[in-house]
Amino acid sequence: MMIQQIFLIICLFLWFCSFPTYGQQSDQTTIEQKAKHGYHHSFHDVHHYAQLFESKERDKWQKPDRIIESLHIKPGYTVADLGAGTGYFTRRFSKAVGNEGKVYALDSEPAMVDYLQKEVKNKNLTNVIVKLVKPNNPDLGKASIDIIFICEVLHHIDNRIEYLKKLSLSLKNGGKIALIDFYPNAPYGPPQSHRISEKEAIAEFQLAGYKLLKKHNFLPYQYFLEFIPKT
Template structure:
């Protein structure tokens, strides 16, 4: 029930996973993990050597993820309670931070992502999927549960990130991938992606 929307064909979850090019041993934060649908897909692909941090502000959802991971033998999923949308993984370095339909909920997004850079490994990526306001009668648009793609790019630039991938296969959402390395090559690549 909790993962029904994420697992629907419309969500294109396997295409998303393929686009992320996950590797065994990676450490991933699934921010706003909800029922953990993507956390379980990540755990499958990073294997026993990798770790997936299911991060959420809802303790009930984290309990659900924890019990399902134990029941299904996923020992590489760690639940993390994020108070006020902030979280700490102590000294862990992340290879990927994944947010799906969460970006529009975050307050002070530039500060949030600026502070996150110390938790990233060299070459780490931030993948943001969020509703972008397409669709005249969209409930996401009606309730302002979306962020235009240009706004995400601008805010991430302010936070010190550059756009490195722009996937266009989701019908109502933008799927943007950023890198913390803000050099001339990334800026040229970003211009080519737009």
């Protein structure tokens, strides 16, 4: 009889432990609620933003060449530059993947897409495909991308967890997502109230079915993380 009682107590304890605590549920709910709303901002004045995005001052703290190097991009890779803007990283990806590779430069701002299409044509970047996409749909083929690059864009996206789930379907086996965004106290970036902290970003990716692969620490104003889908 005593053994049966002990067994019952153990089973009840394990059953109770299988449920998240109130604090865990509350944290997850907070993350999910914040992930529903992005920061909406017009980039219609392309030439104004081109001066900012393409400035030499940005090169100093953005360290684009070191970012490209750290991603270990191989010739022949397919890279998706999400929120490509003026092509600051697109041009570098084009060089890294080579003639056998492909770069999808995606943006939801028509004026940016027009600008980037002209840039790609003028620079003869034949391995770059510029696409206008909807804010809630990256419009990428299934299992078609080696690296999805999201730099200073995540905070603009509504329903981020669902969006990230869509992105995972586009990754090839072994593919990854590279995320870069501003620290809360950085002197650049969106308004403080719309920034996503590193901890929040990791939590959102985990809820979307990813795990953190790598963390880079060489950027002064931004966190730089790599994620892969959980297996």
